[in-house]
Amino acid sequence: LARSTYYARRELPDRWGLAPVTAFYADTPGISWAVVAPFAQAGIRYLMHCRGGWRGEGRTAMPDIFYWQAPNGKDRLLYHGRWGYTDPLLDLLTGGYNRLREQIETYLRQHDNAPYDALCAPCYQDHELPNVTALETVQSWRSQWAYPDIRLSLYRDYFAHMEERYADRLPTLSGDINDSWGDYAAIDPTAMGQKRNAAAALSLCSRVVL
Secondary structure, eight states: OOGGHIIIIIHHHHHHHOOOOOEEEEHHHEEEEGGGGHHHHHTEEEEEEEEEETTTTTTOOOEEEEEEETTOOOHHHHHEESSSOOOOOHHHTOOHHHHHHHHHHHHHHTTTTTTSSSSOOOOOOOOOOOOHHHHHHHHHHHOOOOSOOOOOOOHHHHHHHHHHHHHHTTEEEEEEOOOOOTTTHHHHHHHHHHHHHHHHHHHHOOOOOO
């Protein structure tokens, strides 16, 4: 777990002057509680979790955003979880300004019960090709409308906003993010065994390389 932070918290700052503060899990059904302390101690503040929706969507009462407290009772991450790593807003943004203008009210009605003043909508999908259509759509929207305030941003901008506005209202939870694919070890034991063997050898391999 500590090794998984090296690239973000050592190499990127040293080589490029970047210091990421957000961990991102895409299409993973669960996350071990053990990640919280090493991530937080490495300087990670936020965790964005786009959970694989099949088998699990709609089957939890867990809030979308909360402080995830480590087993040590001291370290914590601000966690946001959602089902899937894309959002219907993507189709509106890549469809151009007119499509966004025609359908944004319908999209917002689907979020009438949102408890906060910000929605985080990941806008990418499998095999997504680089394009500037979403950027141009957002620029056109912002030149015409003040509300809703649609913007392209980094996850850390969303998290910082939520901390600034709602830190005293966000719940603090602890424990594992349950894995709806926990039976995979029995479904594919060969691959699981290979993974565990590789993990066991990793420490030795890293010492040999260094």
